[in-house]
Structures are given as C-alpha cells and as structure tokens.
Amino acid sequence: MIRIENASKIYESRDGDKVHALTDINLDIGENEFVSVVGPSGCGKSTLLKMIVGLLPITSGRILFHGEPVRGPRTDVGMVFQEPILLPWRTVKQNVMFPVEILRRSDRDYSAEADRLLKTVGLGGFERRMPYELSGGMQQRAAICRALIHDPAVLVMDEPFGALDAMTREDMGAELLRIWQQYRKTVVFVTHSIREAVWLSDRVVVMTARPAKIADVVTIELPRPRTTKMQFLPAFGSYVEKISATIARRDGEVVLCQD
Amino acid sequence: MPGLSLSRRRITDAVQEWVRPVAALILLIVAWEAVTKLLNVPVWLIPAPSEIVAATFERGTEVLFHTWVTFYETLLGFALAIVLGVPLAVAVVHSKSLSNTIYPLILVTQSIPKVAFAPILLIWFGYGDFPKILVAFLVAFFPIVVDTATGLRSPPPQAIDLARQLAASDFQVYTKIRFPSALPHFFAGLKVAITLAVIGAVIGEFVGAESGLGFLVIESTSHFKTPLAFGAMMLLAIMSMVLFAVVAIAERIVCPWYGRAS
Numbered sequence: 001m002i003r004i005e006n007a008s009k010i011y012e013s014r015d016g017d018k019v020h021a022l023t024d025i026n027l028d029i030g031e032n033e034f035v036s037v038v039g040p041s042g043c044g045k046s047t048l049l050k051m052i053v054g055l056l057p058i059t060s061g062r063i064l065f066h067g068e069p070v071r072g073p074r075t076d077v078g079m080v081f082q083e084p085i086l087l088p089w090r091t092v093k094q095n096v097m098f099p100v101e102i103l104r105r106s107d108r109d110y111s112a113e114a115d116r117l118l119k120t121v122g123l124g125g126f127e128r129r130m131p132y133e134l135s136g137g138m139q140q141r142a143a144i145c146r147a148l149i150h151d152p153a154v155l156v157m158d159e160p161f162g163a164l165d166a167m168t169r170e171d172m173g174a175e176l177l178r179i180w181q182q183y184r185k186t187v188v189f190v191t192h193s194i195r196e197a198v199w200l201s202d203r204v205v206v207m208t209a210r211p212a213k214i215a216d217v218v219t220i221e222l223p224r225p226r227t228t229k230m231q232f233l234p235a236f237g238s239y240v241e242k243i244s245a246t247i248a249r250r251d252g253e254v255v256l257c258q259d
Numbered sequence: 260m261p262g263l264s265l266s267r268r269r270i271t272d273a274v275q276e277w278v279r280p281v282a283a284l285i286l287l288i289v290a291w292e293a294v295t296k297l298l299n300v301p302v303w304l305i306p307a308p309s310e311i312v313a314a315t316f317e318r319g320t321e322v323l324f325h326t327w328v329t330f331y332e333t334l335l336g337f338a339l340a341i342v343l344g345v346p347l348a349v350a351v352v353h354s355k356s357l358s359n360t361i362y363p364l365i366l367v368t369q370s371i372p373k374v375a376f377a378p379i380l381l382i383w384f385g386y387g388d389f390p391k392i393l394v395a396f397l398v399a400f401f402p403i404v405v406d407t408a409t410g411l412r413s414p415p416p417q418a419i420d421l422a423r424q425l426a427a428s429d430f431q432v433y434t435k436i437r438f439p440s441a442l443p444h445f446f447a448g449l450k451v452a453i454t455l456a457v458i459g460a461v462i463g464e465f466v467g468a469e470s471g472l473g474f475l476v477i478e479s480t481s482h483f484k485t486p487l488a489f490g491a492m493m494l495l496a497i498m499s500m501v502l503f504a505v506v507a508i509a510e511r512i513v514c515p516w517y518g519r520a521s
Contacts, residue, residue, distance in 0.1 A: 050420075053424050054424070055420055055423055055424055072426070073423055073424045073425065073426045074424070075424070075425050075426050077424060079420070079421060079424055081417045081420075081421075083415065083417065085415055085417045085418050085421060087418070087435075087436070087439065087440075088516045088517070088519075089439050089442075089514065089516050098421075098435075099425050101435065102422055102425040102426075102427045102431055102435065103425055103426075130516055130519070132516065132519035150425075
C-alpha cells in the first residue's frame with residue numbers, strides 16, 4: 001500500500017547548516033495495516049508523516065502509494081493531529097464536512113455519512129453544537145470523523161491522543177480500534193506511548209533520535225480484536241520491554257514517557 | 260424555588276450592568292450643576308450642564324448640521340481605511356518580500372504626527388471635506404492593517420496543513436480558514452479605528468474648516484461661547500460611543516463563537 005524507499009530529509013538552516021531530519025527510512029505498510037511509530041521527541045516522526053501525505057518534499061529516496069510516487073498532497077489520506085483543530089465558527093457537522101467542501105464534492109452525497117460517523121463515535125445529537133460546547137475527547141472524536149468523511153484509504157494520526165487524560169485516552173484507543181475494524185483503513189499512528197503503540201498496532205516502528213533512523217520494527221502478535229485486558233498479558237509486557245530497551249540502547253538515555 | 264432565585268439574580272445582574280452606571284452619571288451631572296451654581300462659576304469658564312444643553316438647543320439645526328458633517332467625514336475615512344487596509348493586510352501576510360517592503364512604510368506614515376500633517380493636507384486639498392476624511396483614514400488605517408494581518412496569521416499551522424493536504428487552493432485557504440479566523444482580530448482593529456477616526460476628523464477640522472463639530476469648538480471658544488463648545492464636545496463623545504457600540508454589536512453578530520473556551 002505505502003512503500004517508503006531510502007527516504008531522507010535534510011533541512012537547510014539559515015546559515016547554511018544541513019540538518020539531517022531523517023536518514024534512509026525503509027518501510028512497507030500493508031493494506032489495512034495498523035502501524036505505529038514511536039521514538040524520542042524531535043526524532044522526525046512528524047516530518048515522516050508530512051512526507052507520506054505529500055505536504056513536505058522529500059530530499060532523496062521515494063515514497064510510493066500503490067506503486068505511484070507521492071509528488072503532491074494525497075487527498076486519499078485523512079489526518080488527525082494532537083489538537084482537534086476544529087474551526088470554531090463551524091458546527092460539529094460543518095467541521096466534519098470540511099474535507100468535502102475543500103474537495104468540491106457534493107454536500108448531499110456526504111451529509112448522511114457525516115451523521116452516521118458522528119453517531120458511531122457517540123456524537124449523535126451533537127451535529128449542530130459548536131466546538132466550544134464539547135469536551136476535549138469529544139472534539140477529538142469529531143476530528144476523527146472529519147478525517148474519515150471523504151473515505152480515504154489511509155488514516156494518518158500524529159499523536160492524536162497526546163492531549164487527552166489517561167482515562168479518555170484509553171477509551172479513544174478502543175474507539176479507534178473499533179472504527180479501524182469497521183472501516184478497514186490503513187493507519188499510520190505516531191505516539192509517545194509505547195504501551196499505546198503495542199496495544200493498538202500490528203507493527204511498531206521504533207525510531208532513534210537524530211539522525212533519525214528506524215532502529216527496529218516489532219510485529220505485535222496479540223490476537224484481534226484487542227481488549228484493554230490484554231495490557232496485563234505477559235506477552236504485552238515483553239513487547240513494551242523490548243521496545244523500551246531498543247530505544248534505551250540506541251539513545252543512551254530514555255526520553256520516552258510511558259503514558 | 261430555583262425559578263425565583265434565577266429571576267432575582269437576573270435583576271441584580273441588570274442593576275450591576277445598567278442601573279448603577281446610569282445613576283452614577285446622573286449624580287455626576289447633578290453635582291456639576293450644583294457646584295457651578297453654588298460657587299457662582301462664570302459661564303465662560305465652566306458652564307453648568309443646563310447651560311450647555313440650552314446653548315446647544317438654541318442653535319439646534321446648526322449643531323445638527325455640524326454633527327452630520329463630522330459623522331460622514333468619520334465614516335468615509337473609516338470606510339476608506341477598511342477598503343484599503345484589508346487588501347494590504349492580505350498582501351503583507353501573503354508575501355514575505357512585500358511585507359518587508361510595505362510594513363516599514365506603513366510604520367513611517369503612522370509615526371508622523373497627524374496634527375503636523377493635517378495643515379499640509381490642507382495646502383494640497385483645500386478647505387473641503389476631503390482632507391478631513393483623509394486624516395480620519397490615516398489614523399484609522401493602521402490598527403485595521405495590523406490587527407487584520409495578525410488575524411490572518413492566527414490559524415494554527417495544522418489547520419492550514421489540513422486544507423493543503425486536501426489540495427486546497429490559496430483561495431480556499433483564505434476563504435475557508437484565514438478570513439474567518441481573522442474576524443475577531445479585524446473587529447478589534449475596527450473598534451480602535453472607529454474611535455480614532457472621530458478624532459482624526461476633528462483634527463482635520465481644527466486645522467481649517469467651515470463646518471463640523473471640531474470647527475464648532477474652535478469657533479465658539481474664540482468667542483468665549485464655552486457652553487456651545489462643551490455641547491459640541493459632548494456630541495463628539497456620544498458619536499464616538501455610539502459608533503463603537505455599533506461595531507461591538509456587529510462583532511457579536513458576525514462572530515458569536517469568539518471568546519468561548521474551546
């Protein structure tokens with residue numbers, strides 16, 4: 001589905017210094033796969049996401065979607081950020097419909113789907129509310145609906161639950177798994193939490209600090225559908241331990257917050 | 260009884276918001292009247308409120324005409340500031356090089372004291388309304404450009420990313436994100452600009468005019484008709500407050516979502 005071949009990103013600072021944000025990234029992401037990326041802050045995870053969706057040009061190497069190189073914005077991707085980024089002058093429903101408007105598709109074709117998505121995430125009846133009337137978790141649910149409305153093949157999430165409290169965070173994880181199972185999307189999920197990555201993913205990509213490289217790719221063989229109880233399985237613990245150890249070994253010091 | 264306590268609370272709120280300030284104002288006017296009368300203060304020095312009102316009404320139609328002149332000078336200057344200020348703000352935000360070129364120039368025009376510039380405008384454009392409109396425009400222009408530019412830059416970068424990733428055009432980014440985001444800042448600029456525009460028009464009239472409330476102040480003080488000068492001053496204050504209120508109400512109608520915690 002998505003193939004990343006020898007992708008590198010070099011930023012040039014004002015005084016001409018070259019900063020290697022990403023070096024030689026190789027990764028294959030399968031159809032309907034749930035892949036998480038973990039690594040220390042500032043290791044270029046967000047840069048990688050921006051390159052995947054075509055918002056940032058790649059310095060060398062290439063990224064392919066179904067064999068086709070990414071050259072500009074990929075409209076078949078839905079994005080979710082750490083903050084909900086709902087537009088405060090729009091109702092919840094209008095926010096969900098935002099991509100439909102930008103893509104100049106017919107409102108009528110998607111209106112029912114927007115209602116259905118909102119109902120799926122427990123926001124039925126909130127269609128006409130304004131964002132400020134919603135809690136942080138509810139706003140983020142609306143943001144997920146917005147990412148799904150135009151039926152993208154890929155969902156790209158940049159620490160989507162990072163701003164939420166631990167309880168809401170776990171609920172949202174379960175919710176996301178349910179949506180993923182129902183809509184069958186390919187998910188690329190960046191997180192700071194190793195536990196979250198292990199719990200949600202098929203594979204966890206572990207990155208190192210600068211120059212950012214892939215240190216390891218860990219396949220999580222926990223059964224699906226995942227439940228919160230699985231976090232207490234010994235296998236779960238050993239995955240978390242293994243990933244933590246990889247980061248510690250590569251980094252010298254662990255900069256990760258484990259929740 | 261929750262219903263009763265709620266309505267009682269509403270009444271106390273109304274008292275806090277309206278009754279007290281109005282009562283304070285009335286008290287001030289009464290005290291002013293009493294002090295000037297009791298101490299026998301000369302009318303040309305500090306007139307009593309009753310004398311101000313009498314003098315103003317005595318030349319009612321004339322005063323009304325002067326008020327109208329200052330009113331439209333203010334509004335035209337203000338409108339011109341919006342019409343030119345908003346596109347300039349867009350230009351400044353859109354292009355870094357344009358911003359580097361224009362911003363210092365705007366700052367220079369803003370740094371020139373308008374009182375010093377007004378006589379020169381008079382030489383250029385004569386005694387008519389135009390120089391007054393121009394001074395009103397010049398003072399109102401700056402806050403509109405600066406605040407609108409700030410507003411256009413206010414949306415979070417992720418909001419722009421969200422649109423860009425959906426292959427949004429520049430036009431869509433402006434109409435769907437930047438302009439609506441800028442509205443609260445735009446209105447903040449308008450509120451400052453409208454009160455400044457009144458002052459600008461008056462400055463223009465001070466320098467040389469045949470009509471307007473600023474002219475009326477100059478003319479009446481030169482003949483020691485202090486009550487009329489006070490009357491003109493009051494009318495200017497009222498005009499300024501009413502215009503401000505109109506902008507504030509427009510703001511509430513246009514961006515009701517602003518100021519709510521998200």
